[in-house]
């Protein structure tokens with residue numbers, strides 16, 4: 001069983017790269033179907049964690065579209081701080097556009113609520129959310145998540161863009177923290 005050590009913590013493979021790619025494909029198929037014929041939808045990818053998911057998903061999108069990146073953070077170490085800060089704003093025109101927010105993972109939903117709240121003031125025509133991973137047990141909100149790649153248990157994970165204090169984003173598989 002593949003394991004990695006980052007700083008003081010050990011992690012074990014829990015979702016292989018093949019499984020991740022299957023989930024990405026499934027989301028892309030649904031989005032392609034739902035947005036067929038729409039006028040240049042705008043994907044908003046939430047950095048840092050979503051960069052790999054965004055790159056892989058985007059290659060499967062078959063309609064004319066744009067992508068932009070928004071940087072927020074709510075994590076310190078392995079627990080959500082609850083406070084979300086917006087670090088980089090959106091410059092693209094959002095008013096009247098069909099927007100698809102791309103998240104690596106929705107945990108408590110605090111980040112998502114913040115993003116959707118901020119987006120509303122730009123008056124998009126529509127906003128949908130796609131997340132590769134979703135932790136239903138941790139979710140505190142009732143905002144609709146339109147596209148979910150995989151539901152996962154409420155464990156801390158890394159890899160495929162997700163980090164532990166900045167580390168582990170480069171791993172192609174997803175790993176779960178081994179509890180000592």
Ligand code: IMP
Pocket residue numbers: 046049074075080103104105106107108109110111112155156157158162163164
């Ligand atoms: P939320 O605001 O609690 O929903 O957290 C959302 C953000 O926290 C995600 O976009 C991730 O960047 C980060 N996050 C949530 N769960 C994990 C995890 O298990 N590992 C690494 N980062 C996570």
Ligand code: MG
Pocket residue numbers: 046047048049050104105
């Ligand atoms: Mg994130």
